[in-house]
Amino acid sequence: MQKATEVMHKSPRLLGAGVHTAGPGKDYPLHAHTSWELVYYVHGRITCPVGDETYDATPGTVLLTPPNTWHAEQSRTGYANRFLLVDASSNHPWPRRCYDDTDHTLRRVFDAVVRETDSDELRAILLAELDLRLRRAATPPPSPAEQLVAQAEQLFEERFAEHPRIADIAVDLGISPSGLRAAFARVRRTSPQAALQAVRPRHALAHIRNSTLPLQAIADLTGYHSVSHLSRHIKSTTGTPPGTHRAALG
Template sequence: MQKTTGLMHKSPRLLGAGVHTAAAGKDYPSHAHTSWELVYYVRGRITCPVGDETYDATPGTVLLTPPNTWHAEQSRTGYANRFLQVDAASNHPWPRRCYDDTDHTLRRVFDALVRETDSDELRAILLTELDIRLRRAAAPPPTPAEQLVAQAEQLFEERFAIGLRIADVARDLGISTSGLRAAFARLRNTSPQAALQAVRLRHALAHIRNSTLPLQAVADLTGYHSVSHLSRHVKSATGSAPGALRTTEAHP
């Protein structure tokens, strides 16, 4: 029987959730809990001593305090937060601080956990989502090569419709075309050209299936040289010509 290696962590369990607001100058005194305290700051500016560290918190900041760790909130302005008390191992792989994304994903989960009072099952699902997102935030920062590939992929999404060339992307990123190809081969097991074509194809199929635009317009909108170029890629990927896909969608 093969041994399982690696650290095992018990699943977090929600003990309580709520909202806290305070006026300017209204500090929260130093205290500690026997469980984790996860706090999402919604508004205000706060200085937070946590153990041996001190953090400045602004909207979108999440502070995660392990069990039996003294911490406080020093209000520099009026502030509001969402807080969760969570039973988890003291070495659970969460960061001590992280920040929300532009879609306010973490706030959505915090708010849902605070609001949900009827279903233990739903609270458990929401806490699992939060756990995954927080552990992801604690992952090591991306390497320069990973950042480079991610930046190239972002450029593909932004410029796929304008006849973008891989040489142009490499130049904008300050790397040689061969270097960009090598990074994609190692990290994505594909080429940058194939990755760009996948973006174009995804958008083209969306237009074909969900609009009545002429194929020439679809080709123009998605960076294909011609209708025949578009048709070849669509048929290679799906086994069907663009017109057949429309017929199938319209007459299931």
């Protein structure tokens, strides 16, 4: 009976949640918790000794540290994370490291848990969703090229309105521009520049179709220089001007 109970594992219970930010060189010293610590890295590059392993974390990386395991964060660029302290069995079936998908599913759940301070019931529901997604993430990890592309795509989503350069994205990911291009060619059959250029019109179209914001406001939000710039880009992408996509709103 005891063995069967151990296999089932106890349901995770949230003990605490928060946000941590640090500048370049501002390391978090070696420490351990009596609970699990689940950390989602939002931006920056960090080296993380965890027990006998050392991980490099970039945006979209999730590190899951079991109870009573010594770990630290060595800041290489400055960074921010979301962290959860969770009471669960020491052998709970979570991976030690996983990566978010291109829809930022794990970040959405981490953010929701951190923001929810009024309802213990809602936090429990969100933690149950996170538990399920992390269990699924225990499947064989993506290849290094797939990880790199997913991390680059997340940076595209975060910075597209700032007109980032692929060279700067590559630097933040710790790889050469040619290495990033090779990864995109292998995984997406396209270039990182083409993938980045597709992000801005997609966000602009979402605003056009689902809001009543004036085109100037949409241009400002999505990094276009003017309404005419926005209109030209939407027409070249879809074949029709912005007004065509807004007609359904009445």
